[in-house]
Amino acid sequence: MGALTTRRAGALLLSPLLVCYAVAFIAPIVLLFITSFVVGRGYYQPGTSLTTEHYVHVFTDSFYQKVLLNTLAMGVYTTCLTLLLGYPLAYHHARASSKTKGLLTILVISPMFVSLVVRGYAWSIMLSDHGVVNNLLMWFGIINEPVRLLNTMKAVVVGMVNVMLPFMVLPISSAVESINPHIEESAYVLGAGKLYTFFKVIFPLSLPGVIAGTVMTFAITMSSFVMPALLGGPGFQVFGTIIYNRILLISNWPVGAAMAFILVAIVVLVMYFQERLLSVLTKRRRLT
Amino acid sequence: MVMPTERRKSSTLTVESLTKVFGNHTAVDEISFQTIPGEITAFLGPSGCGKTTTLRIIAGLESPTSGSVYIDGEQVNDVPAHRRDIGLVFQDYALFPHMTVRQNIEFGLKIKGLNQQEIQERLEKSLTQVNLAGKEDRYPQQLSGGEQQRVAVARTLVTQPRVLLFDEPLSNLDAKLRESTRLELHNLQRKLGITSIYVTHDQIEAFAIADKIMLMNKGKIDQFGTPEEIYASPRTAFAADFIGTSNILETTVRSVNQGICTLALKNGQMITGFAVGKASEVSPGDHLLVMIRTQKIRMTNTKPERGQVNILPGKCLYKVFLGDSTRCLLDAEGIRLTADCESECVTNVREGDVYVSFDVSAVVPVGRG
Secondary structure (H helix, E strand, C coil): CHHHHHHHHHHHHHHHHHHHHHHHHHHHHHHHHHHCCECCCCCCCCCCCECCHHHHHHHHCHHHHHHHHHHHHHHHHHHHHHHHHHHHHHHHHHHCCHHHHHHHHHHHHHHHHCCHHHHHHHHHHHCCCCCHHHHHHHHCCCCCCCCCCCCCHHHHHHHHHHHHHHHHHHHHHHHHHCCCHHHHHHHHHCCCCHHHHHHHHHHHHHHHHHHHHHHHHHHHHHCCCHHHHHHHHHHCCCHHHHHHHHHHHCCCHHHHHHHHHHHHHHHHHHHHHHHHHHHHHHHHHHCC | CCCCCCCCCCCCEEEEEEEEEECCEEEEEEEEEECCCCCEEEEECCCCCCHHHHHHHHHCCCCCCEEEEEECCEECCCCCHHHCCEEEECCCCCCCCCCCHHHHHHHHHHHHCCCHHHHHHHHHHHHHHCCCCCCCCCCHHHCCHHHHHHHHHHHHHCCCCCEEEEECCCCCCCHHHHHHHHHHHHHHHHHHCCEEEEEECCHHHHHHHCCEEEEEECCEEEEEECHHHHHHCCCCHHHHHHCCCEEEEEEEEEEEECCEEEEEECCCCEEEEECCHHHHHCCCCCEEEEEEEHHHCEEECCCCCCCCCCEEEEEEEEEEECCCEEEEEEEECCEEEEEEEEHHHHCCCCCEEEEEECCHHHCEEEECC
C-alpha cells in the first residue's frame, strides 16, 4: 500500500509538468507536423486538404538539395574537428589531478557562459576580410590577400566547433576516467608504446564516450541556427536558417514544417544507429 | 621447424639508493638491495610503507627522484616501461576488457613481432600452464576472479620477462582460493626460474612464497633476509611487532656477564637473555627493547622447578580457546603479556594466580629503548 501511495504521489507531482509539456511542447509539434502536409502556404485549419508535395519538393528541388548538403557537410566537418580537438583535451582532463581538473572543467565550459549571439558576432569580427585571422595570416606571409572566410562554411564550422567543444569533451573525459589506469600501465609494461596503447586500448575503451559526444555534436550542429545565421549569412545557408526564412519571413509554413521534420528524422536516425552501435559494443564486453 | 624458445638465464635485479619524493612526502627513502637470480623477493610492510612505489619504479611506471635500478648490471633508469622487458601482475589484474583471453595473452607477443606459429605455440603452452585451455575465446567479464588472475599471469609470462613483478596479486581472491593460487604461482615461478618481486602486506603470504623478504617501514628497509631469519631474529621493534605475534618489553640492562645479560623490567622483576645482536654491545644502565614471541610463553598454576630463570608471578586475566592453541592474556605485576599456549597444557590452568615462564633464548633483543 505504501508503494502505491508513493507511486500515486509521484504521478501527482509530475502532472503539472506533464500538462505543461502537452500544451507547450507536444501540441505545437503535432500541429506543425500536420501543417507540413497542408496544400498551399498557410497553416492547418480544419477542412484543408493534405498532400506530401512539400516533402517531395524539398528532396527534388536543387536549391533545397544544396541546403541539405550544406547542412550535412557542416555537421560532419564540425563533428570531426571537434572530436580531433576535443579528444586530447578530454584525455588530459580525465587524467589530471583533482586541482587541475577543476580549472580545466571551468575552462572547458566557460564558452557556455557567453551568449551564442555575442560569440557569433565576436567570430564574425575575427573572421571578416580585414579581421584578426586574415591580418595574422598576412603578417606571417602565409597569404598575400585576405581569404574569404565569413559567409562560407569555414566560418560556420569554426563557430560551431567553439560551441560544441564542451559537449564533446565532457562525455569523452568521463569515459576515459572510467578506464582503470592499471590497464594502460599493463599495456606499457607488456611492451606497447604510447601510440599503440592509445589505438589498441584507450581509444576502443573510450568509444562509448566518443559515440555520445559525436552524436550529440552532430545532432545539435545539424539543427543549429545562430552560428549559421551570423557567420554563414546568405553565402552559406543551412536547414536552420532556411526554416527560419520560410516560416517567419516569407510565411511559407508547410515547406518550413516539412524541412523541420526532415531534420528531426535525420537526427533520430543517427541516434538510432548510435544506440545500436553502443549496444553491440557493451554486449561484447559485459556478457555474463 | 621453430626451435622451442629456451628460457634464458635468470636475471639479477639491483636497486641502488632509490629515493622517491612526492611533494613533501618521502615515499621511498634510500633503498638499496640486490636479488639473487631466480629467487622471489617479497616486499613486505604496512600500507604506505613505499613497497608499491618501489615496485612501480622498478617497472618504469614511476621515475625515481634519485638512485638507480639495474637489470643484469645494465642501468635502466632511462629505459621506458615498454622497453624494460619485465612483467607486472596487478592486484586488480587490469585485463583488457575489450579483448578475449586469447587476445589478452597475445597482446605482448604481437608487439614483439613474433610469427603466427610461435604466437600460437606460446599461447597454447601458457593456457595449459595456467589451466585455462578451452576458455581462450571468453571475455574477461565472463571469467571468475581466480580465472582472471590466471589470465593476468599468463599474459605476463608468455612474454618471458627478465623480472616478474607482482603487486598484491592475490588480495582480491577469497581466502581458500588465495592459498591454492599462491601454491600454483609458487610452483610456476620455481619451474620457470624468473627473478620475481612480490609485494604484499600479508606476512603469511610473504613467508609462504618468498625466498627473501624485504621488510619495509616508512619508506626504508627495516630488515632484509630469509623468512626464517626475520622471524627468529627481528632486528627492530617494528620487525618484531609486524612479523608474527609478540610481546615487546622495555627493560634496563643490569649486568652483562659471559654472554648473559640480566635485564630489569619496568616493574622491577629481573629477566635473563643472551647477549646477542643488539644486546651484545650494551652496558649496565642502557635501555633495551626485547621481544618474546607469544608461543614461547608458558603458564602454569604451580611454580616451575627450581633453578630455572625467567619465572614471573602473575595473573591470568582471561583465556580464549582457539582450537590447537589457547590465547591467554596475562598480567605479570603490571606488565601485560599475551601468550599462545598449547590448549592441552592449559586446560587445567584456572584464570587467576599463575606463574609465567619462558626460556632464556626466547628473549630477543630488538632495539635500544
